Amino acid sequence: MNWFLKGTLTATLLTMGGVGAMAAPGVTEDKIVLGAVDPLTGPPSLLGKAHSLALKVWQEDVNARGGINGRKVEIVFEDDGYVPARSLQSLKKMVEVDDIFALIGTSGSSQLAAMMPLIDELGIPALNNMAVNSHHFNPPLETLFVVGPTYCQEIAAGMTYLVEELGLKDEKYAIAFQDDEFGDDVRCGYLAGVEKYGLDNVLELEFKRGQKDFSAEMLKARAAGVTVLVSGGVVAEHSTLLKEAAKNRMDITFLGAHSAHLTPVQALAGSAGDGYYAADYVPALNSLEVPGVARFMDLANKYLSESEMDSLNRYALAGYAGAMIFEHAMTECGKDLTRACVVKKMEGLDGFETDGLFGPVTYGDGVRHAPTAVMVLQSNAEDKTFSIVSERMEVE
Amino acid sequence: MRTGVFEESYSELISLYRNPTQTYWTVALVLAALVAPLLLTNHLTSLVNGMMIAAVGVIGLNLLTGTTGLISFGQAGFLAVGGYTAAVLSADYGMPLWLCLPASGLMAAAFGLIVGIPSLRLKGLYLAITTMAFTIIITHIILSAESITHGSSGISTPKPAIFGVELATDKSFYYLILAILTLAILGSANIKRSRIGRAFLAIREQDIAARVMGVPVARYKLYAFVVSSFYVGVAGALMAYHIRFVNVDSFSLVISIEAVSMIIVGGLGSTAGAVIGVVFVLGLAEVLNYVIGSMGGTLGSVSVLELKGFIYGLTIVLFLRFEPEGLMGIYREYKNRWVNWPFRY
Numbered sequence: 139m140n141w142f143l144k145g146t147l148t149a150t151l152l153t154m155g156g157v158g159a160m161a162a163p164g165v166t167e168d169k170i171v172l173g174a175v176d177p178l179t180g181p182p183s184l185l186g187k188a189h190s191l192a193l194k195v196w197q198e199d200v201n202a203r204g205g206i207n208g209r210k211v212e213i214v215f216e217d218d219g220y221v222p223a224r225s226l227q228s229l230k231k232m233v234e235v236d237d238i239f240a241l242i243g244t245s246g247s248s249q250l251a252a253m254m255p256l257i258d259e260l261g262i263p264a265l266n267n268m269a270v271n272s273h274h275f276n277p278p279l280e281t282l283f284v285v286g287p288t289y290c291q292e293i294a295a296g297m298t299y300l301v302e303e304l305g306l307k308d309e310k311y312a313i314a315f316q317d318d319e320f321g322d323d324v325r326c327g328y329l330a331g332v333e334k335y336g337l338d339n340v341l342e343l344e345f346k347r348g349q350k351d352f353s354a355e356m357l358k359a360r361a362a363g364v365t366v367l368v369s370g371g372v373v374a375e376h377s378t379l380l381k382e383a384a385k386n387r388m389d390i391t392f393l394g395a396h397s398a399h400l401t402p403v404q405a406l407a408g409s410a411g412d413g414y415y416a417a418d419y420v421p422a423l424n425s426l427e428v429p430g431v432a433r434f435m436d437l438a439n440k441y442l443s444e445s446e447m448d449s450l451n452r453y454a455l456a457g458y459a460g461a462m463i464f465e466h467a468m469t470e471c472g473k474d475l476t477r478a479c480v481v482k483k484m485e486g487l488d489g490f491e492t493d494g495l496f497g498p499v500t501y502g503d504g505v506r507h508a509p510t511a512v513m514v515l516q517s518n519a520e521d522k523t524f525s526i527v528s529e530r531m532e533v534e
Numbered sequence: 535m536r537t538g539v540f541e542e543s544y545s546e547l548i549s550l551y552r553n554p555t556q557t558y559w560t561v562a563l564v565l566a567a568l569v570a571p572l573l574l575t576n577h578l579t580s581l582v583n584g585m586m587i588a589a590v591g592v593i594g595l596n597l598l599t600g601t602t603g604l605i606s607f608g609q610a611g612f613l614a615v616g617g618y619t620a621a622v623l624s625a626d627y628g629m630p631l632w633l634c635l636p637a638s639g640l641m642a643a644a645f646g647l648i649v650g651i652p653s654l655r656l657k658g659l660y661l662a663i664t665t666m667a668f669t670i671i672i673t674h675i676i677l678s679a680e681s682i683t684h685g686s687s688g689i690s691t692p693k694p695a696i697f698g699v700e701l702a703t704d705k706s707f708y709y710l711i712l713a714i715l716t717l718a719i720l721g722s723a724n725i726k727r728s729r730i731g732r733a734f735l736a737i738r739e740q741d742i743a744a745r746v747m748g749v750p751v752a753r754y755k756l757y758a759f760v761v762s763s764f765y766v767g768v769a770g771a772l773m774a775y776h777i778r779f780v781n782v783d784s785f786s787l788v789i790s791i792e793a794v795s796m797i798i799v800g801g802l803g804s805t806a807g808a809v810i811g812v813v814f815v816l817g818l819a820e821v822l823n824y825v826i827g828s829m830g831g832t833l834g835s836v837s838v839l840e841l842k843g844f845i846y847g848l849t850i851v852l853f854l855r856f857e858p859e860g861l862m863g864i865y866r867e868y869k870n871r872w873v874n875w876p877f878r879y
Contacts (some may be wrong), residue, residue: 179843217823222688222784223777227580230704234577248688252779255690273687317677318686347677347686 162476164239170209170468170475173232174243175225175253176268178217182246184373184402187449189243189268190215191442192457195434196465198441206468207475214238218245222252229253233260240264240480242464243457247271247319257282263467263480267460268453270507271319278506281481285460285499286419287509289395290326291533293368295512296393296417297331299528300366303514306391310363312341314355314379315370321347324370324395330534340364349375356382359390369394376414377406384410393417393514399452404519412519415527419510420455420495422524430493434458459495466490497530509533548727567712571705580704581820586711587772589812590718592796593805594765597722599794600803601731602758603738604653607790608665611649611672612763614785615642616770621689621780622682631696635714635771642767643760645672650759654752669790673782688781691774711772718765722805725761734758738803799853801862810861815850822846 164171174193176186193213201210214236216228225245232238233256241257241264244250250266251273257264258279266274270286287295300306313328315321321344332339340362343355356379359367367383367390369376376398383390394403396418404411421428426435434455438447467483468475487508489498497511511530518525541547551557571579591613598604616638623629623637649668653661676683683689694701694710701707725731733754736744745751774780792815800811822845857863 220783221786222779222781223584223773226777226779227584230580231577234575246783248686248779248781248783251688251690251781252777252784255778320686322685346674 162239163233164237165209165475168205168209170206170211171236171238172211172213172464173216173229173236173238173241174213175216175218175228175232175241175245175249176243177220177245177249178215180219182220184400184451185268185453186217186220186245188451188453189457191438191446191449192434192454193243193461195437195441195454196458196461199437200461200465206465207471207473209475213242215243218249220246220249222248225249226252226256229256233262238262239475239477240464242461244268247274250274254279254282261477261481263464263477263484265460265464265484267456271323275507278504281477282506283463283484283501284507285463285496285510286456287512287533289320289323290330291509292395292417292419292512293324293327293393294330294334295327295531295533296395296415296514297328297335297337297368298531299415299417299514300391300393301331301335301337303528304391306366307335307337309338309365309391310340311337311366311368312339312343312359312362312364313368313370314343314345314352314359314375315368316347316349316372316375317344318347320372321370324368327395328368328370345371345375350378352378352382353385355379356386356388359383360386360388364388364390366391366393369398372397373400373403374406376403377411380407380410380414391415396420396452398517399515399524401451401522404517404522407519409519411517414517416515416517416524417512418452418515419497419512420452420459421513421526422452422515423450423455424523425526428494428526430459430462430495431455433493434495455495459492462492462495463487463490463499497532550723550727564716571708576704579708581816583704583708583711583776585812585816586708586715587769587776588793588796588816589809590711590715590772591766591769592793592800592808592812593718593722594762594769595793596797596800596803596805596808597725597734597765598758598762600797600801600808601726601738602734602755604755604758605658605662605794606665606759606762607662607787607794608649608668609766609793610785610787610789611665611669612642612646612766613770613773613789614669614672614676614780614782615645615763616767617774617780617785618676618683618689618770619767620771620774621691624691624775625689631694631701631775635768638771638774639764639768642770643764646759646761646763647756649763650756653755653759666787666790669785669787673785676782686782688779688783691778691780693778694775707776711776714768714772718768719805719809722765722808726805730754730757735803795850795854797860798858799850799860801860804860804862807860807862814861818849819846 176190177183178186197211197213214232216232218225218228241262244264244266247269261281264282266284267286270284270288272288275284313325315325341359341364369379376394380392392414394416398416399418421431426432467480470483471479485501487499487501489500491498499508501508511532513526513530514528515524516527595609598606619638619641620634623634652664656664677685694707701710733749736749737751737754741751796811796815797808799814801807
């Protein structure tokens with residue numbers, strides 16, 4: 139009897155230990171719980187709503203296809219209101235209350251910075267496809283993967299297009315950039331382009347973050363005879379600069395980073411918002427010739443309401459493509475899904491294709507940033523669309 | 535049976551505890567606070583930590599706005615000064631937490647002195663706008679002084695540790711915040727029952743009359759700014775250690791407005807009201823998150839998210855409109871009814 143009891147106990151403990159070792163947080167026999175922190179309220183919800191809706195579409199789609207190795211996907215969303223303290227609080231909640239396996243929505247740049255110590259501490263696989271900043275991968279964290287070029291790389295590629303494709307080498311170049319890291323990053327790309335092609339950099343205008351009036355800046359630009367202007371504003375600043383240029387009857391070529399690739403920028407600029415260029419690493423929602431966009435829009439039409447469809451923008455495509463990368467890594471792990479396995483599979487990605495949504499994605503040992511290729515889009519204000527006007531350009 | 539509280543001497547009038555019941559309740563509350571982390575989950579402990587940190591700052595604001603009557607929307611600025619002081623000293627200069635906390639308070643107090651000077655000539659809305667401008671100026675200073683503040687990149691702060699003991703978990707950090715909150719409450723209660731507190735009250739009620747009575751109004755207004763800013767600076771430092779990251783996005787003007795709404799909801803001039811106001815305002819946001827989250831599924835629809843903001847705003851507006859004395863006013867009213875029953879008074 140004693141021998142029998144000991145044997146049974148040992149077997150039970152061994153089984154429990156085995157199960158315990160196998161079970162990763164957020165993974166059960168039939169479900170994988172993922173988390174996403176997004177700004178869903180306040181002005182930055184323009185980004186967060188689109189991103190979270192794309193994840194919702196992916197969740198519905200992947201579950202309709204039978205889930206990942208038989209496990210259904212459940213995404214828990216938390217609204218951080220774009221406040222770093224709330225991002226951290228949200229992640230803590232998702233880890234403890236919702237028991238998430240991984241994080242596929244990381245809000246903005248500072249918001250992710252606030253979450254990074256916890257991501258690193260707990261070894262949570264995370265993918266950032268919302269706001270790329272060199273602090274996110276330099277030095278790299280073992281479990282945090284970043285996809286997309288920095289603003290510096292994006293603008294440098296945009297400058298290449300202006301010079302090599304549009305032949306704007308002998309123009310008078312200027313930049314208007316805001317006095318923060320984002321502005322500095324855009325300026326970095328601008329200066330790289332100026333140096334590479336020996337361009338005539340006639341003016342560098344630094345403006346205060348949140349500035350609403352650019353009349354003085356644009357008068358200076360007019361006086362300097364600027365013909366090409368690179369905008370280092372976030373969203374509304376692009377529109378205001380465009381409107382001021384039109385008001386001053388300036389015939390300028392305008393280039394912005396991917397934040398200019400949004401319909402509100404077109405709408406705010408009115409007729410002045412026609413024809414400007416935006417450098418981006420995802421196509422436009424209307425680029426249905428790209429297989430990934432066509433598939434996403436089909437799924438979005440199927441799973442989203444009309445009002446939700448109106449909230450989609452480029453961040454939706456970035457979110458969906460990011461989810462595709464994660465799905466691939468989780469699928470590759472098979473039934474034995476662990477965080478370590480997903481990190482390893484992500485690390486092993488070499489030229490992974492997302493049906494044209496991103497350029498090929500590659501990570502490696504100690505390489506956690508995939509600066510995917512950039513394309514240039516042109517605004518068509520009348521029909522509120524963007525057209526792809528360049529090939530994808532590898533970033534330097 | 536106790537029928538009322540009768541103060542028969544001056545010392546009784548200014549004593550910290552007016553009757554044994556208050557003492558018992560305080561002891562019970564302290565005991566509950568000590569065992570709370572053992573019962574709460576990590577997530578809830580983290581939420582409580584956030585509330586306690588906010589309470590330290592709001593108690594400071596209450597001394598300035600509630601007790602002295604000087605409206606300030608500069609709390610986000612003082613919070614930023616405290617947070618950045620702690621972050622720079624700990625991350626770049628390796629200073630220990632026990633030095634960073636008072637240094638942050640002192641730095642914010644120094645800024646409070648500077649901001650307080652205009653308060654000698656300004657009142658009401660004019661003072662509110664001046665203090666609001668302070669927050670905007672501080673944001674610009676932080677962004678411009680990149681060599682010290684790291685500009686818009688922000689600063690990651692090290693794990694909190696005190697005298698070699700690491701307070702990396704929310705539960706261990708809880709006790710440090712609790713100790714500081716207790717000191718903040720005791721400090722505030724002591725100031726209010728002292729000569730300084732009575733001068734603050736006199737200034738709030740009518741500063742000209744206070745001057746006629748011999749209260750050096752200018753000095754006490756500056757005292758109020760300095761003491762209040764010290765509290766908020768310490769709260770900023772705690773926030774920096776709690777989030778382990780600071781950047782200007784964490785110190786928006788909304789924080790100043792929320793802080794003022796907290797003292798109004800809790801009850802202007804009351805230390806307990808300040809703490810209750812924090813719990814109510816921050817707790818309401820969490821409760822709404824939970825209720826709407828459980829109603830609308832994981833993501834919910836866009837309209838549900840907007841509804842949350844609407845309910846949150848409406849609750850605060852209704853409070854301001856129908857219960858200007860705040861939650862402490864409601865508490866006092868029900869307490870009096872209970873004590874005096876069956877009589878009305």
